[in-house]
Amino acid sequence: MEEKIKIPKHIAIIMDGNGRWAKLNNKPRVLGHKAGAETLRKIVTHSKKIGVKYLTVYAFSTENWKRSKEEIEALMLLFKLYINSERKTLLKNKIRFVVSGRKEGVSPSLLTLIESLEELTSKDYEMTLNIAFNYGGRAEIIDAFNKANEQGMKITEQNFSNFLYNKIPDPELLIRTSGEFRISNFLLWQLAYSEIYVTDIYWPDFTEKDLDEAIKDYNKRERRFGGRLNVK
Ligand code: IPE
Ligand code: IPE
Ligand code: MG
Secondary structure, eight states: OOTTOOOOSEEEEEOOOHHHHHHHTTOOHHHHHHHHHHHHHHHHHHHHHHTOSEEEEEEEETTGGGSOHHHHHHHHHHHHHHHHHHHHHHHHTTEEEEEESOOTTSOHHHHHHHHHHHHHTSSSOSEEEEEEEEEOHHHHHHHHHHHHHHTTOOOOTTTGGGGSSSOOOOOSEEEEOTTOOOOTTSSTTTTTTOEEEEOSSOGGGOOHHHHHHHHHHHHTOOOOTTSOTTOO
16 A cells, blocks of 8 residues: 555444345355455454554344344354454454444353453454444444433533443444445444445455555545634
């Protein structure tokens, strides 16, 4: 990548298009998800290499329970396999693993795996990989609101993010693959001023180069945050 390029501190990705990729390649949907997990491995390593500090990826939404039992089971199993296979790489690359989402509905065995990898990678890290799993933006806002209430805290725009699932700064850049122009209940609070990049590429085909391309595009954006730039 060119020298002058500014790397967003936090990149969020809606990893979409596994099913369509599978269909296009005459494979079962599950193999699309498996290929998607491979893409995630590459993108995590590349993100670390180029200096991203936080990477949040949407892996399973609170609405994805509407899918077939077979597909849900396959997604749960793939996440377990991912946790087991990535343990060493994450430690070696000093990547902290965290999960954002509701625990209800997730099997105790998967929760145990998640918690142990979170613990294992929590000490010495340079990048955070935040997996949104059984995640919904509305659920997160409601859960944060209830948490604040239980603690008798008065919510303000400034303190609200302290009650979200993880204390992570808002993403500067949101990427969605597979050409859909929607948020699908992802990070509703945090995306208020994120730059959005949509690519037609299906997630299993998304490469390191495509991430570089998204970052290059982000560098062309003029972020105004409601104000006016270069006006005295
Ligand atoms: C994204 O791929 C992965 C999950 C939602 C778990 P999809 O499974 O949504 O793929 P499409 O949208 O059907 O192509
Ligand atoms: C969003 O993708 C959720 C994940 C990528 C995990 P979906 O495929 O579930 O979203 P919709 O249904 O197209 O909005
Ligand atoms: Mg989809």
